[in-house]
Amino acid sequence: MGSSHGGASALVALCFLAELALRGAGAAGEPLVPAIFVFGDSTVDVGNNNFLPGCKADCRANYPLYGVDYPSGEPTGRFSNGYNLADHIARFLGFPESPPAYGSLPLEGIIGQMMSGINFASGGSGLQDVTGKALCGRVHSMSDQLDRFTSVVQMMGNGSYDLASRSLVFISVGSNDLFEYAGGNATLAPTRNDTAFLQGLVASYRSYLQELYAAGARKFSIVSPSLVGCCPTQRFAGWLKNDTDGYGCFGTANNLSRQLYPMVLSMLEDLSLGLDGMNYSICDSAALADSVFNRTVSPMAVLDTGCCGGSGRFGSAKCDKSATLCPNRADYLFWDGFHPTETASAVPALAIFADPGMFVHPINISTLAAL
Ligand SMILES: *[C@@H]1O[C@H](CO)[C@@H](O)[C@H](O)[C@H]1NC(C)=O
Ligand SMILES: *[C@@H]1O[C@H](CO)[C@@H](O)[C@H](O)[C@H]1NC(C)=O
Ligand SMILES: *[C@@H]1O[C@H](CO)[C@@H](O)[C@H](O)[C@H]1NC(C)=O
Ligand SMILES: *[C@@H]1O[C@H](CO)[C@@H](O)[C@H](O)[C@H]1NC(C)=O
Ligand SMILES: *[C@@H]1O[C@H](CO)[C@@H](O)[C@H](O)[C@H]1NC(C)=O
Ligand SMILES: *[C@@H]1O[C@H](CO)[C@@H](O)[C@H](O)[C@H]1NC(C)=O
Ligand SMILES: *[C@@H]1O[C@H](CO)[C@@H](O)[C@H](O)[C@H]1NC(C)=O
Ligand SMILES: *[C@@H]1O[C@H](CO)[C@@H](O)[C@H](O)[C@H]1NC(C)=O
Numbered sequence: 001m002g003s004s005h006g007g008a009s010a011l012v013a014l015c016f017l018a019e020l021a022l023r024g025a026g027a028a029g030e031p032l033v034p035a036i037f038v039f040g041d042s043t044v045d046v047g048n049n050n051f052l053p054g055c056k057a058d059c060r061a062n063y064p065l066y067g068v069d070y071p072s073g074e075p076t077g078r079f080s081n082g083y084n085l086a087d088h089i090a091r092f093l094g095f096p097e098s099p100p101a102y103g104s105l106p107l108e109g110i111i112g113q114m115m116s117g118i119n120f121a122s123g124g125s126g127l128q129d130v131t132g133k134a135l136c137g138r139v140h141s142m143s144d145q146l147d148r149f150t151s152v153v154q155m156m157g158n159g160s161y162d163l164a165s166r167s168l169v170f171i172s173v174g175s176n177d178l179f180e181y182a183g184g185n186a187t188l189a190p191t192r193n194d195t196a197f198l199q200g201l202v203a204s205y206r207s208y209l210q211e212l213y214a215a216g217a218r219k220f221s222i223v224s225p226s227l228v229g230c231c232p233t234q235r236f237a238g239w240l241k242n243d244t245d246g247y248g249c250f251g252t253a254n255n256l257s258r259q260l261y262p263m264v265l266s267m268l269e270d271l272s273l274g275l276d277g278m279n280y281s282i283c284d285s286a287a288l289a290d291s292v293f294n295r296t297v298s299p300m301a302v303l304d305t306g307c308c309g310g311s312g313r314f315g316s317a318k319c320d321k322s323a324t325l326c327p328n329r330a331d332y333l334f335w336d337g338f339h340p341t342e343t344a345s346a347v348p349a350l351a352i353f354a355d356p357g358m359f360v361h362p363i364n365i366s367t368l369a370a371l
């Protein structure tokens with residue numbers, strides 16, 4: 001009893017702090033790490049797909065109404081009305097926003113930019129190389145993202161090793177693999193053995209982390225997929241399939257999110273035993289999402305409908321100039337059919353930064369950065 005009440009109060013405090021963090025400027029003074037290297041999908045992409053030939057428009061966010069609440073009011077490629085998770089994390093660590101998209105950098109600027117970080121993430125990508133290809137045409141898979149990182153590290157020579165070891169590697173990936181599998185692509189999942197499928201994702205994750213470690217990285221912040229069945233497009237899918245859970249979300253997809261987290265956690269526990277000096281922090285986004293959807297606390301009033309695209313069922317229509325925009329963005333958990341609003345993504349960001357052990361294990365990144 002006492003502990004669940006404590007949990008709720010702590011989360012209320014968390015949301016309140018997230019609001020403050022949003023309104024305030026980035027933390028003053030020296031950043032807590034020299035650089036941040038960001039990998040993953042549209043939860044953290046800041047425009048890499050804008051520069052990717054063959055990437056379909058659905059997998060880009062470089063047109064209005066994306067970016068309406070970004071400082072410039074312009075679309076940037078962020079899948080948000082304003083900042084996304086990578087921006088919030090960067091701000092908590094003392095940077096103005098996420099480091100820039102690798103794709104946006106001139107060749108001669110890449111090594112200089114490495115000193116304070118680069119964002120390699122690509123909307124639509126997943127842990128598997130094949131993920132995103134059907135929907136997006138082309139994406140930068142996790143393998144591509146790591147190739148880009150390791151080739152810059154190699155170009156930099158030995159100085160990069162020390163830089164990488166003191167910097168934060170921030171990874172948010174896996175949702176797209178779950179979407180595609182839950183959506184039932186027979187080519188991707190001929191056997192429909194959930195355990196085998198999830199084990200395959202975790203094995204890929206493990207090999208990416210090993211590759212980053214070999215390039216010098218030591219501090220890893222990992223975000224497990226949220227309850228992916230609750231985003232508006234998946235609610236719609238669950239409704240069509242008559243497969244809904246207690247939240248009215250796509251049950252199969254949420255089940256996969258819940259199963260994946262403990263598997264990634266135990267992979268990290270095991271991996272860190274063998275890799276000297278590796279430290280990590282993992283956010284249990286499924287549990288954090290549970291506390292939002294079960295209304296233990298209700299930071300946002302509207303949890304089932306996208307703000308931009310309100311005309312489709314659950315607001316799952318395309319978020320473009322012709323979309324209906326909700327009156328108060330901060331009241332909405334979702335910005336479009338897949339992605340959280342700027343306000344909503346500040347909630348996990350604050351947990352990742354400062355959570356005392358409810359949703360982030362074994363340490364938050366405030367502690368990780370200071371190691
Ligand atoms: C399933 O995925 C494969 C590989 O990406 C793709 O070629 C195929 O078109 C997809 N099928 C459906 C029904 O989405
Ligand atoms: C680079 O650093 C590694 C590990 O510290 C060391 O083994 C290697 O000899 C160094 N290479 C050069 C060219 O200094
Ligand atoms: C599913 O995969 C797991 C892990 O590979 C395996 O142990 C299990 O036997 C498989 N289940 C079925 C029904 O094939
Ligand atoms: C939906 O599923 C429920 C419970 O599994 C079942 O009772 C109901 O008949 C189904 N409805 C349709 C339209 O299939
Ligand atoms: C979700 O998992 C629970 C147990 O883990 C199971 O009882 C339930 O049927 C699953 N639901 C779906 C939609 O797969
Ligand atoms: C950091 O990782 C080392 C092993 O790599 C471990 O012994 C140490 O406890 C970790 N530190 C924290 C604060 O978790
Ligand atoms: C809501 O979810 C949180 C996080 O998983 C959990 O601790 C809490 O017990 C849940 N509350 C209810 C009423 O289900
Ligand atoms: C991070 O976690 C530690 C305990 O692991 C806690 O003492 C601290 O208050 C948390 N937040 C910050 C901002 O350090």
